[in-house]
Amino acid sequence: MGAKRITVVIDTMGSDRGPETIVKGACQALLDSEDLDVCLVGDKDAIEKAIEDNKAPKDRIRVVPTTEVITNFDHPVMALQSKKDSSLVKALTILRDEETCVGLVNAGSTGALLVGSMMFLSKPGERVRPALAAVLPAEKGGFVCLVDTGANIDCLPSMLVQFAHQGSDFMKDMYRIESPKVGLLSNGAEETKGNKLVKETHQMLKEDKSINFVGNIEGTNALSGDCDVLVCDGFAGNQVLKNSEGIARRIITDIVKYSKQTGKPEFMALVQHLMATYDFNSLGGGIVLGVDKPVIKAHGAANESSIRNTVKMLVNLAHNKNIYV
C-alpha cells in the first residue's frame, strides 16, 4: 500500500464561503496523508490564488479549470445535461474515469450531486437510487450511520431495506465493523410499533439474514449507539439530524449565556469540549451511498476543518477498502 498514490477530487465551487475555504481545507488534508493527491476543480484564478498563500505541497495538487457552476437554483437534471463545463460535471467525470481517484467532495447543490452521482457512478442498467447518509457520534462511543437523511423523502419498504444494506456495507468499509448492527427508527422499541412503512420494513429486515437486524430503535436512543446503522425514510432522518443539531446548538448557546451571566469564563472550556462532539458541521458531511465510488456532500457552510475531515474520511475509506479487497 505504501507506494500507491490515491487522489481525492474536490469540486471547489458552489459553497456558501467560496472556493478559497474549500481549497484551504483540501490543502490541510494533504498534510494528514502522505499518499494523497488532490484534484481541485473550478475557477482557476481563485484556486491558484488560494494555493499560493499556502504552504501546501504544490506537486501534489492538480488544478482542473472550469467555467460553469451548478447552483441550488438550477434544476439538477437539466443543469447536469447542459452545463458541460461545470465543476461538478468535470469532477464526476474525473472520478468515474480515473482509477486512482477514490472519492469526491462537494459543498454545492445536494440535488445536483445526488442526481449526478447516479448518472455518472451507477453501474449501467443498475437503477439503485442513491441515499444520503450521515455519520454521527454515538453516545456509547463510535459512530451511528443514519440513512437516509433527506435524499429520499417518500419511501417504499424495499428502499429502506436497501438503505440497511448500503449503510451496513459502508460501516464495514469505514470502521471495519464485521457485522454492523442495523436498527429501524420507530416510535417504540416493540415490533408492533411504527407507521405502515416501518411495520412492513420491520418484517422484511427480520427475514433478511444477510444483515444483522437488531429491531426498532426509538427517538430517545437514535444516537445512543444501540445500533451502527439506523434506517429510516429521508423525512424522518432529516428530523433526527436537524433536530439533534438544533437542540445541541441551543444548549451550547445557553451555556455561553450562562457563562456570561454568572461571570464564570471557565465554562467556555466546556463549550469547546461540547462543540467537538455536537457541532455536526465540523464532523464531515453527508455520504452518498449506493454508487460505485464514495461521494461526500459537505455542508454548504462548511469551514476549512470540515473540508479537511471529509477528505480524511475518503482517504480512510480507500485505505480500508484496499485492505478488504
Next chain:
Amino acid sequence: MGAKRITVVIDTMGSDRGPETIVKGACQALLDSEDLDVCLVGDKDAIEKAIEDNKAPKDRIRVVPTTEVITNFDHPVMALQSKKDSSLVKALTILRDEETCVGLVNAGSTGALLVGSMMFLSKPGERVRPALAAVLPAEKGGFVCLVDTGANIDCLPSMLVQFAHQGSDFMKDMYRIESPKVGLLSNGAEETKGNKLVKETHQMLKEDKSINFVGNIEGTNALSGDCDVLVCDGFAGNQVLKNSEGIARRIITDIVKYSKQTGKPEFMALVQHLMATYDFNSLGGGIVLGVDKPVIKAHGAANESSIRNTVKMLVNLAHNKNIYV
C-alpha cells in the same frame, strides 16, 4: 372568579412509581391554588395513607375508592368496557358528569387514556380523533405546542389540519395568545419541501383562513419558537419529542462527566440550570386535544413535581377559559 371552586380529577393508579407519588404531587398542587379541590381516584388505603403523612388541607381532598386498574398490558377498548370499577373509568365518568371538574391527570396507559377520552368526552356523533400534544419550552421564550406526538401514527392531511385547529385553540386558552402561529414540520422551509402528506397538508393550511399558518418549519427550528403550534403526524412528532429528550439528556450527562473529570464541581449549578429547561419529564405531560374537557397524560415515571405541574396547567387553563367565556 374568586369564590368559584374548581376540581381536578386525578387517577392515582397505573403509574411506575405507585399512587403515593401521584397523591403527594396532587397535595402540593393544592398549595398552589386557593380555589382548587382535588378528587383522588384509586386504591382507598394507599391514597389515605399518602394523605395522612401530609400537611395538605384535607377538606379540599375527595377520595373515590376503586378496586380495578387498567394497565399497559390491557387492550384499551376491552379494558374500558369490562373494568367498570377501574380508576380510569371512574375518573373519566366524574370528569364528564360533574360541572365543577375542569380536567383530569393520569400517569397510566396512554392508549387507554386516549380511547377513554374519546369514549367519555367527545360530543355525541362527533368522531374527532383525539391528538396527544406536548408543550415544550421554546428557544426564544414561551412555549411550542407540538401536535401530534404519537397518538396518530399514520395520518391523512385532514387530520393534520385538525391538529392545527386543536393546537391553536389550546394555545389561545392556555397562554392567551390571540392568534397562535401554526407551523408545519418539514424537511425544509420552502413550500415545495415535504413528503406527500406534508405537501398536501401545506396547501390545505394555506387556504384555511381561520388559523395563522406561517409555513414549513424544519427540524433545526422545531423548538425555536418560530411558531406557537407545530403540526406533524404522530410518528414524526414522536421523533422530535424523544430525540430532543435524548440529546438533552446526553449533553447533560456529558457535562456531569466533564465536571467530575476536571474536578470542577461548579459545573453542577449549570446542570441544575439546564435540567430546569430540558428535563421534559418534570415540565408536565402530554395533553389530549380534541375532547370536551382537558385531559393530561403524565409521564409513567412522573415524580411529585411533575404531577404538581400538570395540575397547575389544568388550573391555569380553567382560569383562562373562564376569562374568555
